[in-house]
Amino acid sequence: MPAPVNPFKAAIREDRFQLGLWVALASPYAAEVVSASGYDWLLIDGEHGPNDIPLLSAQVQAVMRSGSHPMVRLPCGEAWMIKQILDAGAQTLLIPMVESVEQAKALVKAVRYPPHGIRGVGAALGRASEFSRIGDYLQTANEQVCLLLQIESRAGLEALDDIASLEGVDGLFIGPSDLAADMGYLGQPGHPAVTAAITDAFQRIAKAGKASGIMTLDLGQAHIYRSLGASFMAIGTDVTLLVAATEKLRSDFISSESGSAKPVSGY
Template sequence: MPAPKNLFKSAIRADRFQLGLWVALASPYAAEIVSGSGYDWLLIDGEHAPNDIPLLSAQIQAVSRSGGHPIVRLPVGETWMIKQILDTGAQTLLIPMVESVEQAQALVRAVRYPPHGVRGVGAALGRASQFSRIGDYLETANAEICLIVQIESRAGLAALDEIAALDGIDGLFIGPSDLAADMGHLGQPGHADVTAAIGDAFARIKKAGKAAGIMTLDLDQARLYRDMGATFMAIGTDVTLLVSATERLREDFLSGSKSDVKPVSGY
């Protein structure tokens, strides 16, 4: 039996648009709740959310049960951390702040077993191999790992063509907020200069035959990015949705407005 098929990787390779949501509450229970909402993928955030490897692992399991595809963003692209999260069953990784082809090459090696990489051979102890029940996991795992690098600085944009040309890089994800800050437009990810840079990056990523990804909380901006060629995109976060829904419910009650939040039977 081979390693589980990575349907997200197959989809972006076929240029089928994939819609996603950010998961940053650091709760397997919350992750399971939002994962039932029909998104193609959910990004479990280890960079800006208070997650560690065991907590990320629990959320991978919670999301996987829903049919949504779990993507894990690690805080950094350390080889030891990549090894651990892959052994827990993650198949798609997003690595932040990639700024050079050398950095990207090291990441490709980190997600692959020898002789093509340096991933440690220990998945028999983890969920990735169904605790050694997948007999040919080692021979088939590399093909199902999806590696996405996050480009979020001018240095990253300068190295983009070299990075996109690498075998083993499946997608390049543009980070508008950090890119805007690096370009001198802190807090303005929708600035015209930033949008132009993103459009140029998308065109170069597509030319290299790779998938282009992005995230925004602005639906108008999201539609623009989709028109610009985004292959996969997140349009919200569990944190901001919880904040907006709870505040709106309170405001609707106090103002006498009719809430659009549907009551749950029994409450």
Template sequence: MPAPKNTFKQALKEGRVQIGLWQGLTTGYAVEICAGTGYDWLLIDGEHAPSDIPMLSEQYQAAMHSKSHPIVRPPIGETWIIKKLLDVGFQTLLIPMVESREQAEALVKATRYPPHGVRGVGAAMARASDYSRIPDYLETANEEICLLVQVESRAGLAALDEIAALDGIDGIFIGPADLAADMGYLGRSGSEPVQAAIADAFTRIRAHGKAPGILTGDAALAKRYEQQGAQFIAIGIDVMLLASACEKQLAAFHAAKPVEGPVGDKVY
């Protein structure tokens, strides 16, 4: 029995657009709720959300049997944490702040077993191998790993073609907020120079046969990114969705008039 099939990686290979949601609430309960809504993938964030490895593991468990593929973003792309997240069971990783071919090469090696990489051979005691119940996990794991890297600076854009040309890189995510800041447009990722850089990056990524990705909470902009070639697109963040829904609910109460007559059976 081989390692579990990475359906997200397969979708990227087939050119299918994958729509996702960012998870920053740090609980399996929140991930479970979002995993039931029909998103193709969920990004479980360990960079800006205050999650440690046990919390990331809990969130993975909440999504692992759903139709929403769990992707994890560690706080930094270092071998020790990548090893732990792979053993937890994650097969797709999104690594922030990648700025050079050398850095990307090290990430590819960190996600692969020898002789193709440096991943530690310890999955026998981990969820990744179903605690040794997948007898040929070691022989098949590499093929199902999906490595996504974030390019979000001018240095990253300068090295984009070298990064995208690497075997083992499946997709490149353009981080609009950090890119805008590095370009001198802090908090203004919609600025024309930033948008032009994003569109150009998508074209260059696709020219190397790799999948471009991005995040935006603006549905119309997400559609434009799709037209420009983005293949994995996150269209919201759970934290912001919860805050917005709470604000709208309170505003609705203050604007409402008392109901008159029967209210029916389902009042909540």
């Protein structure tokens, strides 16, 4: 029996747009709640979310039972982290702050078994092989791992063509917030100069035959990115949605009480 098919990797290879959402609450229970919302993929964030490997693993498990594909962003591209989260069952990884072809080559090796890479052979101990119940896991795992590299600096953009040309890199994800900061537009990911740089990057990624990804909290900007050819895109985060919903609920209640003669304490 081979390794499970990676539905996200299959979709981007077939140029089927994949809609996603960021998951950063660092809670398997919250991840499970969100996973039934109909998104194609959920990004479990280990870079800015307060996560470690066991907690990331638990969230992968929670999302795997749903129709959403669990993607993991590690805090950095350390080979030991990649090895552990792949063994825990993650199949799609997003690695932040990639700025050189040398770095990208090392990441390709980190997600592959020898002789094509350096991934340690220990999946029999983990969920990835169903605890050694998948007999052909070692022979088929490489094909089902999806490696996405995050380009979010001017240095990354300069190296983009060489990075995108690498076999084993399945997609490039543009980080608009960090890119904007590096370009001198801190807090302005929608600045015209940043959008122009993203437009150029998307065109170069498409020319290399790779998938292009991005995320935004602005639906207007999301439609722009989609029109530019984004292959996969996240349009929100669990954290910001929770903040918005709880504040709106309170505001709506207070507004509805404004005409009441009876004061409500605490306002």
